[in-house]
Amino acid sequence: MKADPAGVLTGAHYLDGDFACGEGAMAAGCRFVAGYPITPSTEVVERISRRFPMMGGIFIQMEDELASMAAVVGASWTGTKSMTVTSGPGFSLMMENIGLGAMMEAPCVVVNVQRGGPSTGLPTMVGQADIMQARWGSHGDYELIALSPQSPQEAFDLTIDAFNLSEIYRVPVMFMMDECVGHMTEKVVIPPAEEIEVVPRKLSKLKPEEYWPYSVNGGDIPEMVRAGDGYRFHTTGLTHDHRGYPDMSAECQELCVRRLVEKIKHNADKIVRFEEEETDGADVVVVTYGITARVARMGIEMARKKGVKVGVIRLIVIWPFPEKRIRELAGMVKAFVVPEINYGQIVLEVERCAAGKAAAVPVSHGGGGVHDPNDVCQAILGAAK
Amino acid sequence: MSKITTDETEILAQQHPIAPYLRMDRMPHIWCPTCGIGTVVKCYATALEQSGVDLDKVAVVSGIGCTGRVAGYMKLDAFHTTHGRAIPFATGLKLGRPEMLVTVFSGDGDLAGIGGNHLIHTGRRNIDMLVILVNNFIYGMTGGQNAPTTPIPARSSTMPYGNFEPPFNLPHLVASCGATYVARWTSLHIRRLTKSFNEAIHRKGFRFIEVIAPCSTLYARLNKLGTGFHLMQFYHDHAEIHHGIDTREVGIGYQDTIICGKFIDEEKPTFLELMNNHYRKVLGDKFVPMPLEGGMIREQD
Ligand SMILES: Cc1ncc(C[n+]2csc(CCOP(=O)(O)OP(=O)(O)O)c2C)c(N)n1
Ligand code: SF4
Ligand SMILES: [Mg+2]
Numbered sequence: 001m002k003a004d005p006a007g008v009l010t011g012a013h014y015l016d017g018d019f020a021c022g023e024g025a026m027a028a029g030c031r032f033v034a035g036y037p038i039t040p041s042t043e044v045v046e047r048i049s050r051r052f053p054m055m056g057g058i059f060i061q062m063e064d065e066l067a068s069m070a071a072v073v074g075a076s077w078t079g080t081k082s083m084t085v086t087s088g089p090g091f092s093l094m095m096e097n098i099g100l101g102a103m104m105e106a107p108c109v110v111v112n113v114q115r116g117g118p119s120t121g122l123p124t125m126v127g128q129a130d131i132m133q134a135r136w137g138s139h140g141d142y143e144l145i146a147l148s149p150q151s152p153q154e155a156f157d158l159t160i161d162a163f164n165l166s167e168i169y170r171v172p173v174m175f176m177m178d179e180c181v182g183h184m185t186e187k188v189v190i191p192p193a194e195e196i197e198v199v200p201r202k203l204s205k206l207k208p209e210e211y212w213p214y215s216v217n218g219g220d221i222p223e224m225v226r227a228g229d230g231y232r233f234h235t236t237g238l239t240h241d242h243r244g245y246p247d248m249s250a251e252c253q254e255l256c257v258r259r260l261v262e263k264i265k266h267n268a269d270k271i272v273r274f275e276e277e278e279t280d281g282a283d284v285v286v287v288t289y290g291i292t293a294r295v296a297r298m299g300i301e302m303a304r305k306k307g308v309k310v311g312v313i314r315l316i317v318i319w320p321f322p323e324k325r326i327r328e329l330a331g332m333v334k335a336f337v338v339p340e341i342n343y344g345q346i347v348l349e350v351e352r353c354a355a356g357k358a359a360a361v362p363v364s365h366g367g368g369g370v371h372d373p374n375d376v377c378q379a380i381l382g383a384a385k
Numbered sequence: 386m387s388k389i390t391t392d393e394t395e396i397l398a399q400q401h402p403i404a405p406y407l408r409m410d411r412m413p414h415i416w417c418p419t420c421g422i423g424t425v426v427k428c429y430a431t432a433l434e435q436s437g438v439d440l441d442k443v444a445v446v447s448g449i450g451c452t453g454r455v456a457g458y459m460k461l462d463a464f465h466t467t468h469g470r471a472i473p474f475a476t477g478l479k480l481g482r483p484e485m486l487v488t489v490f491s492g493d494g495d496l497a498g499i500g501g502n503h504l505i506h507t508g509r510r511n512i513d514m515l516v517i518l519v520n521n522f523i524y525g526m527t528g529g530q531n532a533p534t535t536p537i538p539a540r541s542s543t544m545p546y547g548n549f550e551p552p553f554n555l556p557h558l559v560a561s562c563g564a565t566y567v568a569r570w571t572s573l574h575i576r577r578l579t580k581s582f583n584e585a586i587h588r589k590g591f592r593f594i595e596v597i598a599p600c601s602t603l604y605a606r607l608n609k610l611g612t613g614f615h616l617m618q619f620y621h622d623h624a625e626i627h628h629g630i631d632t633r634e635v636g637i638g639y640q641d642t643i644i645c646g647k648f649i650d651e652e653k654p655t656f657l658e659l660m661n662n663h664y665r666k667v668l669g670d671k672f673v674p675m676p677l678e679g680g681m682i683r684e685q686d
Binding site: 053056097 | 408411440444456457460461462464465466470472473474475480481484502503506660664668671672673674678679680681682683684
């Protein structure tokens with residue numbers, strides 16, 4: 001359906017990534033946000049708390065990020081689209097109830113404007129070291145979706161996509177911005193509401209006496225209902241059967257958790273999203289995301305001038321990872337070069353998918369700044385040899 | 386865990402007066418014989434019945450623990466969440482759909498230990514919810530470890546030589562945070578507890594009822610206090626009702642007087658009322674409140 005005009009600030013604006021992300025959430029129909037202040041993410045909720053009272057939204061500043069994430073999962077069960085916003089230290093605290101959201105299959109969005117870690121790390125400066133945490137951070141097996149914008153415009157556009165994906169697949173979606181994109185100000189065009197596609201909560205049409213919250217009838221994704229509509233349903237973080245009732249058997253664990261994993265795996269082709277450039281006949285393919293995708297540009301151009309054929313894969317959806325495409329390319333290129341602001345995270349995925357057919361070369365940066373494009377260039381030249 | 390055969394379950398389903406409020410397809414429950422939690426559930430269900438509220442709008446939220454299992458047995462919209470997080474989860478549920486009547490039902494360790502920070506802040510904000518805290522002075526589910534409510538010098542599995550940490554006086558704690566309704570009963574006070582639940586259901590704001598209940602398997606056994614029956618006998622002999630007493634006076638010592646009663650019952654604007662009134666004042670016609678039925682967007686049909 002089309003976006004509710006109340007949340008859409010149509011026009012051309014000069015916004016930073018944090019504000020643009022907040023605008024994206026409101027355009028997507030988000031009407032409940034719970035958060036706890038943390039640099040460099042706070043501007044997202046500052047923007048939202050200013051505009052929410054005019055569109056029927058509620059922002060609440062919780063006592064911590066444990067509470068923020070718990071409140072978001074609770075609000076999700078009312079059908080109200082919900083989101084929380086944080087950075088590294090808060091993201092760590094949210095892991096507990098991100099797992100609850102995954103287990104209960106509660107659609108919601110978690111924004112992480114990444115800064116340098118570990119621990120308090122570099123509060124005001126960039127990092128990209130929470131990428132694996134987004135994928136594996138809560139305990140147990142589950143799959144979810146993560147996106148990474150490279151500009152304020154994408155912060156707006158992809159936040160809407162994040163909400164839509166969370167509704168379609170009933171998962172918490174991780175919105176993995178980084179401090180640079182969050183604090184970078186650029187032109188952001190917000191289209192009219194009628195040009196913005198949003199996925200509404202799809203409620204089951206079954207009668208309460210026919211309905212079970214985790215019945216899938218051979219599919220991957222159960223139909224949802226919301227609290228207060230007379231279904232009197234039960235949901236739990238415990239391993240549960242199709243009725244949502246706890247069942248502590250290995251058989252039930254297999255059914256319950258396998259589906260949590262497979263609902264994303266089976267649909268990975270539909271969810272995976274990346275930009276691909278000049279990979280035909282490339283010697284080296286640079287795999288990159290977020291702010292690093294823009295910084296690496298210059299290094300890529302430098303290497304091209306030196307005669308190396310360089311292709312690019314820019315990840316837009318990070319999880320699920322574009323395994324198929326990396327596998328295909330691995331048989332055709334000498335090496336992948338993976339610049340990222342961490343000591344090697346996505347490069348591990350690339351290496352796994354390349355499976356020895358092509359090298360996977362990290363270009364590491366500890367955070368607090370972005371890469372020197374020359375380092376990217378040198379890595380490409382070295383890999384092309 | 387007691388065993389009941391299928392036939393008996395069916396008989397129970399027909400006969401038990403609160404069966405319509407329970408998921409009888411989940412009986413038998415996991416609670417030990419003479420555990421006090423079941424009695425509290427019975428009183429709550431009876432109060433719901435007497436209250437006349439629309440059950441479709443009632444949600445129960447629990448954390449983790451023996452008491453945390455309550456959500457799993459109530460035939461209502463019922464959420465079994467994570468350890469300590471029932472209150473913030475319930476906050477999202479309430480604010481996401483303000484017409485919901487939200488009850489949090491959980492244990493002393495869950496709500497006052499790991500969830501203590503949420504308890505005090507939600508009281509401070511006066512979020513509209515009824516919190517039922519079953520205090521058995523111990524972590525039941527995990528095998529009898531020390532709780533923030535364990536009296537000195539009661540024994541627990543992690544204080545094998547007796548507890549030396551001062552416990553919370555919970556009514557005083559929540560009263561000082563601003564709770565609008567504060568009461569304490571034991572699971573022996575069936576009639577008074579039910580009446581108190583019913584009364585609190587009709588109040589607004591952050592309402593808190595502490596129920597002292599036997600953990601017969603762990604607290605009673607570790608402290609050689611007999612069975613649940615003996616603890617009930619103790620409540621009978623040592624509970625005193627003092628309505629309106631200063632909550633500073635209601636701390637609980639080991640095998641000492643348990644002061645019960647309604648300590649606080651006052652009207653104060655809730656979080657949503659404060660928010661809506663404030664925005665109406667400063668934003669005028671521009672203010673759009675969250676609809677009572679929630680902020681869910683739907684296809685125009
Ligand atoms: C984060 C986390 N830590 C620890 C536990 C283990 N745990 C489960 S229940 C419980 C204590 C519950 O005590 P209480 O709330 O008093 O409930 P009771 O069983 O006594 O009713 C603990 C520590 C857990 N489930 N999650
Ligand atoms: S362990 Fe204690 S609290 Fe838990 S069910 Fe048994 S008696 Fe009740
Ligand atoms: Mg307890």
